[in-house]
Amino acid sequence: MAADAVDLVMAAAAEAAPEWAAAPRSRSSALVAVANALEAHRAELVDLADAEAHLGPARLNGELTRTTFQLKLFAEQVDDGRYLDVRIDRPDPQWPTGPRPDLRRYRAALGPVLVFAASNFPFAFSVAGGDTASAWAAGCPVVVKAHPGHPRLSRRTAEIITAALHDAGAPDGVFALIEGEDAGVQALRHPALAAAAFTGSQRGGLALARIAAERPVPIPFYGELGSVNPVVVTPAAAKARADEIADGYSASVTQGAGQFCTNPGLVFLPADGDLLDAIARRMSGASTAPMLNERIAGGFEGTSRTLAGRPGVRALVWPDDPTAPRLLAMDLAAFTADLDAASEECFGPLGLAVLYERIEDVAGALAALPGQLTASLHAEAEEAGDLGALAGVLAGRAGRLLWNQWPTGVSVTSAMQHGGPFPATVGPATTSVGTAAIERFLRPVAYQNVPQELLPPPLRDDNPWNVPQSIA
Amino acid sequence: MAADAVDLVMAAAAEAAPEWAAAPRSRSSALVAVANALEAHRAELVDLADAEAHLGPARLNGELTRTTFQLKLFAEQVDDGRYLDVRIDRPDPQWPTGPRPDLRRYRAALGPVLVFAASNFPFAFSVAGGDTASAWAAGCPVVVKAHPGHPRLSRRTAEIITAALHDAGAPDGVFALIEGEDAGVQALRHPALAAAAFTGSQRGGLALARIAAERPVPIPFYGELGSVNPVVVTPAAAKARADEIADGYSASVTQGAGQFCTNPGLVFLPADGDLLDAIARRMSGASTAPMLNERIAGGFEGTSRTLAGRPGVRALVWPDDPTAPRLLAMDLAAFTADLDAASEECFGPLGLAVLYERIEDVAGALAALPGQLTASLHAEAEEAGDLGALAGVLAGRAGRLLWNQWPTGVSVTSAMQHGGPFPATVGPATTSVGTAAIERFLRPVAYQNVPQELLPPPLRDDNPWNVPQSIA
Structure with a gap:
């Protein structure tokens, strides 16, 4: 993939970011639309996956079910709004450390996210997998670096996603697929990138984590690197x-x-x-x-x-x-x-x-x-x-x-934790499976004494997104 | 400070960690006891601080008030228990991705934390400051690397803290003061260390961040490095x-x-x-x-x-x-x-x-x-x-x-965010001021199908710590 092409993809992602972050209802509809489009192409996708990854139709059908379920679960998270962690402190002239101003804090979307797809879950940890779903839900555009183990499936999944997002009215740039190791590294170094997520080997993950850390502006790199699971x-x-x-x-x-x-x-x-x-x-x-x-x-x-x-x-x-x-x-x-x-x-x-x-x-x-x-x-x-x-x-x-249970078969729920101390994961305080995975792609921002019309919607008194607000 | 001494301090912190993490009521009492002890020595401490940092009694009295308030505010957070983010998923045989097991997740204390004290806040960002208070509240023992700008104040504060913790029945090793750059770096490299927090210059902070990242087991390094605040x-x-x-x-x-x-x-x-x-x-x-x-x-x-x-x-x-x-x-x-x-x-x-x-x-x-x-x-x-x-x-x-307000005078509240995109802070998703500062020192752990008697107390059905449980 040409260097120029990666630049274009990253520029489009950066341009799409504000609109995508600002429209949670459209975002959750788009996630559901992607899930439905994948379901509509189930037989074709499972055939492609089996031809490239040899995992068999039973397992692959189950994995696709998990994948579309995840997309819909994250759409529900978006609608629910708790992930925004809205906190509102009313002014308090008697506050012990001096008059407390009007302070409002929420978690804003980080910006474009790069997802490195895994080989072993051609659906659930690949193009439309959990990292993509959770980053989208947080309000971030996603660029997926395809895994070379299933290129045809990756491209076909990307086509289906692109069409579904377009039909759902999502801004261009909210999704792109890139291929090749060089393109992945170039995207990881791109100034417009805000975070990256990876599932794969310790060796590959740590090499990419180093690149993320050595950028002029380092970014979070969430690597799930596996372990022996005693x-x-x-x-x-x-x-x-x-x-x-x-x-x-x-x-x-x-x-x-x-x-x-x-x-x-x-x-x-x-x-x-x-x-x-x-x-x-x-x-x-x-x-x-x-x-x-x-x-x-x-x-x-x-x-x-x-x-x-x-x-x-x-x-x-x-x-x-x-x-x-x-x-x-x-x-x-x-x-x-x-x-x-x-x-x-x-x-x-x-x-x-x-x-x-x-x-x-x-x-x-x-x-x-x-x-x-x-x-x-x-x-x-x-x-x-x-x-x-x-x-x-x-x-x-x-x-x-x-x-008295076995660790394979990771359930996708709100209490799941899929991430352990280093080197099982690069960021042990995060999870890559379950609803808490969305937290990886958010950053808190506080607004002090800011007029209603300049506040992000979840911080406003009239609460137009109808999200939970913790008010003190 | 001799290398052996740092080893002893770190070993004591590691040994104290489980007991400290397991007793939230004792922990919150200990935080209040430290606050009260500092108040009881207010005049002496403010004099010492003024002699070393020249900030004047008015500002220093205000800063000490903020410091003891912070300790008490974090004690309240411990009692409140929301920081544990307890999530309980009951078994659900109909779960769309296959039968859902009993899954329970909370955020556990990380372990020993190293705090690098700042020069410009000899109370609020130093020995008994916000990093110390929030790490303690999370259930982590704290080792403070004293700032050389106020050594006598640091030692006296440490004496008062140590006595107060002892009287409150806290385990030995929950707090220690170390001095000197070499001792700080040695502690930062120590295998028993789980995280570090720093407030200071960009140059110093990034050098320490690099050491934390280059450990055989990298640890989170939360550096608040300042900015020009446009x-x-x-x-x-x-x-x-x-x-x-x-x-x-x-x-x-x-x-x-x-x-x-x-x-x-x-x-x-x-x-x-x-x-x-x-x-x-x-x-x-x-x-x-x-x-x-x-x-x-x-x-x-x-x-x-x-x-x-x-x-x-x-x-x-x-x-x-x-x-x-x-x-x-x-x-x-x-x-x-x-x-x-x-x-x-x-x-x-x-x-x-x-x-x-x-x-x-x-x-x-x-x-x-x-x-x-x-x-x-x-x-x-x-x-x-x-x-x-x-x-x-x-x-x-x-x-x-x-x-229409000015950025100096950072209020300590639940909606405060003190941390910005790199290089203002090393970890832009975190804050070093306000109640959310506690989140830096926690790690989620999930329990699957685990009998009641083996669950951590906040995950048990009888909820002996009486913390909020989000049950699905």
Whole structure:
């Protein structure tokens, strides 16, 4: 893509920004229109996605449903208006630090946002995915850098979006698709850009984060970089529910060929008992799904081989097929001694079981883990009272703690947190899934003693947008 | 300060963190106890501050009042609990993207926070200032790096705080004072540190921000770096209220020897009329206040002299006394041609008047300004309807827009925003003044399907902390 073309795209985004930010009702209608247009092309889009990403129609239909649901959920957020966090302080001559002026604060849209699409969710984290939906909802134009893993799907999605936005009366420039690494970097460096969001590998994400930080005017870069999502199974749970846990674990770790940032790649199991064998039996029999592309398949093969060669690691499931599910095991002491290498993410259907003698020893290893998107605890109900310290350690290293559930399949709700301590995410105070994702693309602005006709509508006394106002 | 000592301080902060975060009622009592202890030593503290910072007892008494008020206001925030942003999603088998689990999300304390004290507010932005109060309120232990401009005051304040916290039963390690640049950098690099806050110069702040970003685990660095706080006076206002505006401007720009990050160093005036002369008369007669220290006085002399030497700049008020108020002027074309140099902050009592022929031409210069903490518009009431575009440009470059008021004297309220686009602040989505300052020190964590006894108290059904829960 020519440098001039990126300039034009960014200029159009900057020009569209004020009108888009100023018209929430049009914005929410436009989001719904995009959702409906994608639904209207469902069969065509799913076919294209399957041809390029090989994830199968069932999964892809579900993912498209999630994608259109997200767009409509964010449209509701726009209409609801709570995301604006409107605060109004009336003048107070008796305020203890001196007369308080009329002060009104809300969160304004940041401006043009660049979204780097991910390979592993060709709908939900790609052109019309959660980052795009939440940035639009906040009032920001969006430029999407297409993922090279599904170029035809990206272009077709962009065409459908562009037509839907045009029909809905959205200003030109509210959306554009760009392609190619150079174009992405050029957009990231463009002075008109206000923020960027990324879902992908740690290596790629950190390189882009550095570019964002080294701009003359640095901008927020929200990178969701994945993790190994530790799971701890207590001895009591392993004993009482070995089959159920083996079923759940092997399904979660192999689902979608293991290509999820919430894939539970690391599982702590009691050294004695049958659970490890039960998991191995299921994983060796698991059907092999094609991976997203050759590069990812090659990465899986290389990373899993490196991991298998670390000190103390045994291969329990290691089929000839280089993309079939694999299971490794090591004991807790070996894991602790080699923590950095052993806790590195292997993107694909690989599980590393860490075998412990005493569950009291597990917390130390968990506390030393790098930041995680999720952490899961599988235990019996009657143990809950005794597991406070362990749960505290897990919650301290992760953005989401699960009890007797599996981390794949991230629900899109208001209480979801998809983002953990570094390096799971670059901005651990934010989420890239759920309604709170909108907060990434807003900036507070206060108005002091400003006449009604110059106030942004949500700060006015007549409240024309009908948004919640917290008045003191 | 020895390296070992910094290690001990950081280890104690890390150890205190869980207990401090887990006991909001004790925390709010401790904040009130600190406020009361500072009040009980008011005369002694104000004397010490005046001896070291030369700001005069009236200002320093007012600043101490603000400081103890802030502590109590943040104690109220802790009791109120809204800062936890509790969201509870009940299970919903009909959720459109698949059965929704029980999901509960709140904002947890980040962990130990390092506060770099400022020179120009020896109480309100120093040892017991707003950064300390808001980090404590969030549930974070605080290590303050003392400003070398008021060492005796810093140590005495620390003694009073330490005793008050001890008497209030707060865990050891919740507060410590460290001194010296090396100790500050060592603490900033310490693995136990979770975030840092800074108020001061752009140069110093950006150097520290870089250190925070280059850690193996980067942490948020909230730097409030100051700005020139542009003021625009319309021709109608200049004509109707020249004396009032001249009084207000000269008072704001010379107050506290101009040593405020909200000092209105840049003012746009109509080229014809008497307003510039009226300001010059007042500033040349303004009394000279001593500056904080020799280094700042030297910086003021050097920076103002450099600015006076830029092309097209005339000196209107330039007394022999190197720390007396100074007034420069240039026309809009010259300002626009030399924008980077002419918009650089000069910390001290200096005003640069930019003279325009047509107010329509001012918006272009304003749009090109670097990010600002504040921007002010002085105009007649009947003009408001015509100034929408200009107000929009100002609000786009600043964190707070004022109408017919002056930016110095930042009120501590829920709707205050003290933070603007880069480089006014490193994190433009945050504020360092007002109740929203607490948000800087929190991180969302979600709990999925977790039994009641393992949930943090604010997420439990019986809600023992009695905090607002948003339940869906």
